[in-house]
Amino acid sequence: MVAVPLTAATIGIILPKARPLFQKLQGRVDRVNAIIQENLIGIRVVKSFNRQSYEERRFKERNDDLKNTALSAISLVISVMPMLNLIVYSTIIAVLWFGGRQVSAGTMGSGELISFITYITQVLMSLLMMSFFFMNLLRGSASAGRILEVLSTESEIKEAETPVKELKDGSVTFEHVCFSYPGSPEKTLKDINFHIKSGETIGIIGSTGSSKTTLVQLIPRLYDVTEGSVKVGGVDVREYDVKALRDQVAFVLQKNTLFSGTIRENMQWGKEDASDEEIIKVLKQAQAWEFVSKYEDGLDHWVEQGGDNFSGGQKQRLTIARALLKSPKILILDDSTSAVDMTTDARIQQVFKTDLKDITTIIIAQRISSIQQADKIIVMHEGKIESMGDHETLMVKSPIYREIYQSQLKGVAV
Ligand SMILES: Nc1ncnc2c1ncn2[C@@H]1O[C@H](COP(=O)(O)OP(=O)(O)O)[C@@H](O)[C@H]1O
Numbered sequence: 001m002v003a004v005p006l007t008a009a010t011i012g013i014i015l016p017k018a019r020p021l022f023q024k025l026q027g028r029v030d031r032v033n034a035i036i037q038e039n040l041i042g043i044r045v046v047k048s049f050n051r052q053s054y055e056e057r058r059f060k061e062r063n064d065d066l067k068n069t070a071l072s073a074i075s076l077v078i079s080v081m082p083m084l085n086l087i088v089y090s091t092i093i094a095v096l097w098f099g100g101r102q103v104s105a106g107t108m109g110s111g112e113l114i115s116f117i118t119y120i121t122q123v124l125m126s127l128l129m130m131s132f133f134f135m136n137l138l139r140g141s142a143s144a145g146r147i148l149e150v151l152s153t154e155s156e157i158k159e160a161e162t163p164v165k166e167l168k169d170g171s172v173t174f175e176h177v178c179f180s181y182p183g184s185p186e187k188t189l190k191d192i193n194f195h196i197k198s199g200e201t202i203g204i205i206g207s208t209g210s211s212k213t214t215l216v217q218l219i220p221r222l223y224d225v226t227e228g229s230v231k232v233g234g235v236d237v238r239e240y241d242v243k244a245l246r247d248q249v250a251f252v253l254q255k256n257t258l259f260s261g262t263i264r265e266n267m268q269w270g271k272e273d274a275s276d277e278e279i280i281k282v283l284k285q286a287q288a289w290e291f292v293s294k295y296e297d298g299l300d301h302w303v304e305q306g307g308d309n310f311s312g313g314q315k316q317r318l319t320i321a322r323a324l325l326k327s328p329k330i331l332i333l334d335d336s337t338s339a340v341d342m343t344t345d346a347r348i349q350q351v352f353k354t355d356l357k358d359i360t361t362i363i364i365a366q367r368i369s370s371i372q373q374a375d376k377i378i379v380m381h382e383g384k385i386e387s388m389g390d391h392e393t394l395m396v397k398s399p400i401y402r403e404i405y406q407s408q409l410k411g412v413a414v
């Protein structure tokens, strides 16, 4: 009767103190994991900049931080053990003391005393087990809290109540679109207006940081506009079923990812049940078949994690092929041929003009030659459209375009 409340009180006092420590500990574990991951991914950069000792120091700092937090959390928890042991053994001594006196007075048999001790030990051991259980539960609940944080993050992109499933065509309209990234006070896009007819090829050019990527991200609704509206096929993108919209708008990102697996598996990301003929067709369109066909194992050729066994230009062509396999209505290429040589680039442009002329193609490029043939070119400058028109018009109308053209022409002449 005395021992049980004492045990409960000990646990009850210490565990609430340990809880915040365990939460902190979990945060420290995350920080160490993050730096390990960052260093493994960027291992070549670290080596080429000779930053090993700097990175080791950074790792040591965070790791020491983890060690210290772990030590304070765990030493608090293990201090429970001697206290509980003290309670257990004091109880046994007390039983022996009072029981022993009763045995010598003849009011209790020695067998009864032994069984009493056995019982009380069992009760106390169960209490110890319970306290172990609570301690583990505590650690577990701190981890569960972190997992729930991730799981309960809600997407800011809300589904429409009666979503539209089908894109009527590949036309794109921006009406007075303004956009700021969440948490940023600045307007990254300012009053953007334009209309693209279905099937047109559009080029977007402008210096880095002029919000080209930001602009096209609004089309597959990776972000929602802050003001104005983006319409695809005449319907506001917010009215579409998000999955249907993204299925029909293929986006080849600036930084592309291939996954470890065969070339075939990587292509089938675009369309799960694609046959070899279909895959070869898009590989040819993206000018990737010329190198894939040279592998003995062809489509079974292995792709390393991140596509590390391919050159930059080869990776770009594979990712363009993957996007084409989706047979999208709109295809967005964000600087996707930057690492492809000029001749191959020109061949890809030609395919867009002929084979794929029904697809609305939006090409962001640094090289004028990649977009010169486009029906319309948008020149971006500091989040605004500086001017818009075909190559000849812009040569007359846009000083920025002329400047880019002349600087690249010089490069070619030399
Ligand atoms: N995820 C983001 N969060 C906050 N700001 C961003 C984000 N991505 C880009 N920006 C900012 O938006 C501006 C335009 O970037 P971006 O559209 O990537 O330019 P571009 O593709 O033309 O080089 C830049 O000033 C950049 O700092």
Ligand SMILES: [Mg+2]
Pocket (backbone or CB within 6 Å): 212, 213, 214, 254, 334
């Ligand atoms: Mg960009």
